[in-house]
Amino acid sequence: MRRVRLLVFNAALGALDYRVPDGMTVEYGSVVVAPLGPRQILGIVWESERLGAKEVPESKLRPLLDVMPVPPLPATLRRLIEWTADYYCAPLAAVARMALGSTAALRGGGTTTEYRLTGAEPARLTPQRAAAMDALQGEQGSIRELADLAGVSEGVLRGMVGAGLLEGVTVDLDRPYPPARPDFAVPDLSADQRAAADRFVAAVAEHRFTPFLLDGVTGSGKTESYFEAVAEALRRGRQVLVLLPEIALTENFLRRFEQRFGVPPILWHSSVKSSERRRAWRAIVHGEAQVVVGARSALFLPYANLGLIVVDEAHEVSFKQDDGVRYNARDVAVIRARFESAPVILASATPALESMQLAEAGIYERVELPDRFGGATLPEITVLDLRKDPPERGRWLAPPLVEAMRERLERGEQSLLFLNRRGYAPLTLCRNCGYRFQCPNCTAWLVEHRFSRRLACHHCGHEVPAPETCPECGTADCLVACGPGVERIADEVAEILPEARVAVVTSDTLNSADAIGAFVAAAEEGAIDVIVGTQLVTKGYHFPELTFVGVVDADLGLEGGDLRAAERTYQQIAQVAGRAGRGEKPGEVVLQTRHPEAAVIAALADGDRDAFYAAETEARRDAGAPPFGRWAAIIVSSEDQAEARDAARAIGATSPKAPDIMVLGPAPAPMALLRGRHRYRLLINARRSAELQKYLREWLEPLEFPRGVRINLDVDPYSFV
Ligand code: ADP
Numbered sequence: 237m238r239r240v241r242l243l244v245f246n247a248a249l250g251a252l253d254y255r256v257p258d259g260m261t262v263e264y265g266s267v268v269v270a271p272l273g274p275r276q277i278l279g280i281v282w283e284s285e286r287l288g289a290k291e292v293p294e295s296k297l298r299p300l301l302d303v304m305p306v307p308p309l310p311a312t313l314r315r316l317i318e319w320t321a322d323y324y325c326a327p328l329a330a331v332a333r334m335a336l337g338s339t340a341a342l343r344g345g346g347t348t349t350e351y352r353l354t355g356a357e358p359a360r361l362t363p364q365r366a367a368a369m370d371a372l373q374g375e376q377g378s379i380r381e382l383a384d385l386a387g388v389s390e391g392v393l394r395g396m397v398g399a400g401l402l403e404g405v406t407v408d409l410d411r412p413y414p415p416a417r418p419d420f421a422v423p424d425l426s427a428d429q430r431a432a433a434d435r436f437v438a439a440v441a442e443h444r445f446t447p448f449l450l451d452g453v454t455g456s457g458k459t460e461s462y463f464e465a466v467a468e469a470l471r472r473g474r475q476v477l478v479l480l481p482e483i484a485l486t487e488n489f490l491r492r493f494e495q496r497f498g499v500p501p502i503l504w505h506s507s508v509k510s511s512e513r514r515r516a517w518r519a520i521v522h523g524e525a526q527v528v529v530g531a532r533s534a535l536f537l538p539y540a541n542l543g544l545i546v547v548d549e550a551h552e553v554s555f556k557q558d559d560g561v562r563y564n565a566r567d568v569a570v571i572r573a574r575f576e577s578a579p580v581i582l583a584s585a586t587p588a589l590e591s592m593q594l595a596e597a598g599i600y601e602r603v604e605l606p607d608r609f610g611g612a613t614l615p616e617i618t619v620l621d622l623r624k625d626p627p628e629r630g631r632w633l634a635p636p637l638v639e640a641m642r643e644r645l646e647r648g649e650q651s652l653l654f655l656n657r658r659g660y661a662p663l664t665l666c667r668n669c670g671y672r673f674q675c676p677n678c679t680a681w682l683v684e685h686r687f688s689r690r691l692a693c694h695h696c697g698h699e700v701p702a703p704e705t706c707p708e709c710g711t712a713d714c715l716v717a718c719g720p721g722v723e724r725i726a727d728e729v730a731e732i733l734p735e736a737r738v739a740v741v742t743s744d745t746l747n748s749a750d751a752i753g754a755f756v757a758a759a760e761e762g763a764i765d766v767i768v769g770t771q772l773v774t775k776g777y778h779f780p781e782l783t784f785v786g787v788v789d790a791d792l793g794l795e796g797g798d799l800r801a802a803e804r805t806y807q808q809i810a811q812v813a814g815r816a817g818r819g820e821k822p823g824e825v826v827l828q829t830r831h832p833e834a835a836v837i838a839a840l841a842d843g844d845r846d847a848f849y850a851a852e853t854e855a856r857r858d859a860g861a862p863p864f865g866r867w868a869a870i871i872v873s874s875e876d877q878a879e880a881r882d883a884a885r886a887i888g889a890t891s892p893k894a895p896d897i898m899v900l901g902p903a904p905a906p907m908a909l910l911r912g913r914h915r916y917r918l919l920i921n922a923r924r925s926a927e928l929q930k931y932l933r934e935w936l937e938p939l940e941f942p943r944g945v946r947i948n949l950d951v952d953p954y955s956f957v
Pocket residue numbers: 423424425426429452453454455456457458459460609778
């Protein structure tokens with residue numbers, strides 16, 4: 237190639253053409269350095285007809301400066317990037333950026349310096365140095381990472397290097413990973429598991445696009461079954477990607493993987509330190525990384541030779557990214573598998589309705605594990621009607637639920653209380669004047685966190701110290717906490733069952749690998765009697781002595797009332813119920829509700845999953861909602877309310893007529909203010925036959941707005957706030 241077109245990482249620049257100087261060879265997918273004015277920019281050599289830019293005359297082309305020493309991004313990945321940008325109406329540049337991970341990794345291997353404690357123990361230390369000494373035991377990382385870990389400035393740590401308390405170590409960025417062994421510890425599979433595993437193994441062997449829905453009840457051994465497919469990919473020297481919905485779940489997965497394959501898998505998520513990310517990225521692009529487990533961002537990495545994708549807990553909404561490129565990693569994983577000619581396994585005990593529908597239609601192959609492994613039974617679910625059996629005044633746990641926990645405590649078994657609300661109380665108000673603490677940047681109340689004595693916004697992170705007096709009327713001792721969060725429930729348990737050892741499990745408390753490890757160890761050793769947690773404890777964990785699950789407020793998830801509220805409630809409660817009775821002792825689940833007649837509550841109590849899915853499916857069909865129709869949202873925002881409103885109206889006024897598309901709005905978003913921006917929404921409902929993306933592009937591309945206005949497109953939205 238003598239002239240090339242580049243995809244560059246600034247969407248505003250469009251595609252740019254360059255000349256390839258003599259002596260340089262590039263291919264499609266090569267990552268190159270190019271001049272732009274006085275600057276140097278990175279770009280990817282791309283098939284020019286796919287980028288559609290104006291031809292620049294030969295004489296005006298400037299030469300490329302350099303080629304990065306990494307293999308070209310594979311064609312399958314380039315097609316995936318194009319597909320994603322096209323489907324989600326996102327800039328190619330923004331999608332391509334997700335494939336590169338870090339620019340440092342492009343520069344090649346070599347070494348870097350990390351720091352760790354030397355072991356010296358001086359007699360006197362400043363408080364900051366002492367704190368750093370404590371926090372950094374057993375840690376190693378760049379000065380910046382260690383400063384974050386220890387909560388001190390980088391200056392403090394440099395001082396400690398000077399004083400001989402920290403030392404530098406040279407780290408080889410390309411040091412190889414020890415190989416995973418497919419036959420390290422092969423389990424004895426049950427007949428159902430064997431049948432499932434055989435299907436997966438055959439598909440891996442064929443190296444053909446095969447989408448599976450692994451539909452197995454909680455505790456059925458879905459992981460054990462798909463591990464056989466992982467083993468087959470390992471034997472054939474192909475790479476495997478396992479996507480998990482949350483970083484918090486990776487710890488547990490790591491352990492199980494290591495028990496099965498002898499070494500941990502390669503981790504990829506935002507908290508992996510930079511030198512490890514470089515190492516992982518380079519191993520991935522060279523085809524040396526065998527199994528990568530990560531959050532959704534691992535999906536766009538440049539695997540050299542992908543042979544299998546697993547999406548575990550595939551129904552989880554956290555696979556949908558709601559900022560930057562708004563894509564759904566579960567759906568894109570299936571597309572990636574298609575481009576790579578590889579099988580993809582969507583594993584869940586409560587599949588998304590969309591996935592169920594595709595299995596019904598025969599597009600996904602359904603593989604079922606209907607029973608728990610080892611003869612364990614599914615727990616009994618009962619409904620506790622709070623209107624008949626109310627808790628005592630000022631309390632949240634009704635007497636029968638408390639009784640059930642007391643029994644478990646006496647028998648030395650564990651209980652889990654689930655409430656999907658962090659903090660102590662979701663709302664604080666003044667008894668005297670009625671003042672409510674609200675976030676100045678968002679349409680949201682400030683949530684009291686009693687452990688940290690703060691009021692915090694869960695949307696923008698705004699925080700204030702918990703006040704003593706009302707800021708409005710100045711009265712002291714007049715502030716009341718309204719409603720419960722997990723911290724408040726934990727207090728209540730401590731009052732009612734003073735001898736119980738209680739653990740609060742939320743993203744506030746389980747915020748590091750160490751914290752997660754400590755929690756799991758304590759729960760397994762029986763050092764915890766009652767776990768009070770948010771959705772973080774609803775999946776992945778296996779505690780054999782846990783025999784009781786109490787859902788504090790089964791109605792909570794139905795409040796928002798969006799399209800998927802009932803489905804989400806069903807999934808969440810079925811998942812948390814699935815933590816009970818996983819060992820030899822049977823489990824019991826109690827749902828506290830004020831609406832026992834609600835279809836979703838009744839279906840849970842009857843264990844009638846099919847009826848629930850059937851009713852939901854019909855409701856969706858009637859509403860023309862996904863998967864029968866398609867939706868897209870346009871979110872218009874600005875720091876200036878009038879500007880946002882006018883832009884939203886201008887969009888609404890220009891919507892093109894189309895027979896199979898309906899536009900609703902604009903209307904102020906339920907979250908009318910978010911991070912200081914005023915927001916309006918439009919909702920587009922299209923028949924499946926409609927060319928939705930084309931419609932959106934032709935509608936929005938000609939429009940121009942003031943600089944402060946941001947227009948976000950959300951295709952297949954999950955969030956409606
Ligand atoms: P799921 O993901 O379907 O909820 P898991 O994969 O977590 O279920 O399995 C539940 C428990 O049963 C785990 O502790 C797992 O190790 C164990 N288990 C499942 N299948 C087997 C097997 N074939 N041999 C040994 N243990 C198994």
